[in-house]
Amino acid sequence: MNSLAEPKTAIADLRTDSDRLWESLMEMAKLSATAKGGVNRQALTDLERQGRDLFIQWCRAEGCTIRIDNIGNIFARREGSDPTAKTVMAGSHLDSQPTGGKYDGCFGVLAGLEVIRTLNEHNITTKAPLEVAAWTNEEGCRFPPCMMGSGVFSGVLEFDTMMARTDADGVTVSDALDAIQYRGSDSVSPSEINAYFEPHIEQGPILEDTDTTIGVVIGGLGQKWFDLTLTGLEAHAGPTPMNLRRDAMMGAAEVTQALNRIAHEHQPHGRGTVGSMMLHPGSRNVIPGQVKMTLDMRHWEPEALIAMGESVAAAVDEICQRHGLGYELTPTADFAPEHFNKECVDAVREGAKKLGLSHMDIISGAGHDAMFVGRVVPAAMIFIPCKDGISHNEAESATPEHVHAGCNVLLHAMLNAAGLGETKA
Known part of the structure; x- marks a missing residue:
């Protein structure tokens, strides 16, 4: 077997499959499509269960092992060549607003999956394991507060308090997890993770206004x-x-x-x-x-x-x-404001440079799971433009080119953090 440290040109030229990623986004959107072209996949509903099931199905098809913790966070793991290495994680969320768009959250989860698909397709093994997280109830529209799953994971939010939170009909988070059969028992610790990257649409107008493809997110307000x-x-x-x-x-x-x-x-x-x-x-x-x-x-x-x-x-x-x-x-x-880890931010910036993509440092004005995860794990985010800066709206829109660009930056940032192992036999 040949060390992947040798064919540097091949790794530098590696790209994800734009069509495959786009088709996955559109297929996920079909499960909860609204009449105006958006999605309604609120946390812990049956529609969100269907999205979770599809994501897990796709991950298992790529050989990933699945863990689900007590708040319903999903972790799909691809092993690396070093069993002692800490994992490099990508993630976001699958739940949406009642009149949400196709890309908010879902892009980050499926971009992580596309990285794994690409590495499998090219028989590339990383030194560190890779993992994709789908965090529970990021939006907080059915069960406040927002960023619930990542908040419990990072210790910012208290588990028992969150499980007792209710929706407008008096249904608790605990009962809703049981209803969709996503109350897990797997233990997943922040201490297992070496780096976390979250791709996301900007949800604001800055990148589009400046004709910039990649936002290198240095933190959040x-x-x-x-x-x-x-x-x-x-x-x-x-x-x-x-x-x-x-x-x-x-x-x-x-x-x-x-x-x-x-x-x-x-x-x-x-x-x-x-x-x-x-x-x-x-x-x-x-x-x-x-x-x-x-x-x-x-x-x-x-x-x-x-x-x-x-x-x-x-x-x-x-x-x-x-x-x-x-x-x-x-x-x-x-x-508190979140200032992301310098090494993770640099990995995103270097990925954009390597790919020849226009990029700029940017601060997130919206809350994201990375804001909580970043308190306990080195983290950074990757933004891509969305049309007119519109999000939390059925009119939310991103181009296939920008989606592909953001995923390619994720690929190279994760490879940067995970290191290269050996080709599969």
């Missing part, structure tokens, strides 16, 4: 979420003079402006969003006596994120005092 309730006094819109009102909506409007201002003061990475607002009593001729709203703050630097949170809290207090409002500001999420 930290997040602080709050629920804010402002309480004033309902009163008749006609007889009540402006200077005598305790208008909760006026407070909400100023808080929204303050959040926007604070985000602008923390550029280039500051983000501030009011995503939901509910008025009580909701009558056109009654001054709102209560507003419930959400505040979403994000930043790349931990100190800046803390400063944003403190500034918003101070603004809420000042605004409410001025308008005679009571308030309750409740933290609902607090995720």
Whole structure:
């Protein structure tokens, strides 16, 4: 048998099969297709079970062994030549939003599978084993919070608490896992993993806007979420003079402006969003006596994120005092920024260079499984463009060329991390 360290040109020229990867994406999408061309494969539903079953079927056909842990995460393993080496993993998720697209999450899982198919096809053995992970409930739309499976795996989320979470119908995660028969008992530890790579559509417009094929993701924005309730006094819109009102909506409007201002003061990475607002009593001729709203703050630097949170809290207090409002500001999420492992990031960047692909460093504004996995395992992400930056939408779209490019970068990043073994006999 010949060492694969010798035919460097052959390895440098290695590419995945674009048509095979695209056909796999389209076949997976058929299982949960929506009328508008998207998918509805919510976590732990029967449709998601079908997607899991198909993925496992494909992995077993490539000789992979399958492990499933207690939260339903799936791990498909291809052995390497060194049984003592830690694994090099690729992964993402198979679940979707109710009106999701074909590529969000699924691309990352099937790109990992395509890497294994390509290596099998060319009789290439890696020194370290390779593994593909399909994480449970990344979206969090049926069972909050998001990134549940990777959160439990990394120890960020507590297993028993997550198993007790319910959907809108009162079904627990525990019952849903049993219903689709994906409550596993295999023990999989972060200590087994040497590197983790997650390919994903960008879910934003930067790559397309700059005509760049590969985003080398150096980390992700930290997040602080709050629920804010402002309480004033309902009163008749006609007889009540402006200077005598305790208008909760006026407070909400100023808080929204303050959040926007604070985000602008923390550029280039500051983000501030009011995503939901509910008025009580909701009558056109009654001054709102209560507003419930959400505040979403994000930043790349931990100190800046803390400063944003403190500034918003101070603004809420000042605004409410001025308008005679009571308030309750409740933290609902607090995720530190994720700075990905330098060696993994470099492997992605070198893969893009080797392939002659345009690339740029980029920071993820959205949450991904890699954000949690990266806390306990060296990790990085690979972004490809999506049309108009649209995601979480049935109109979500990526080109076969970009899908293929991202998968090829994954291939060479994983080979970089895993090392080369020997050709199969």
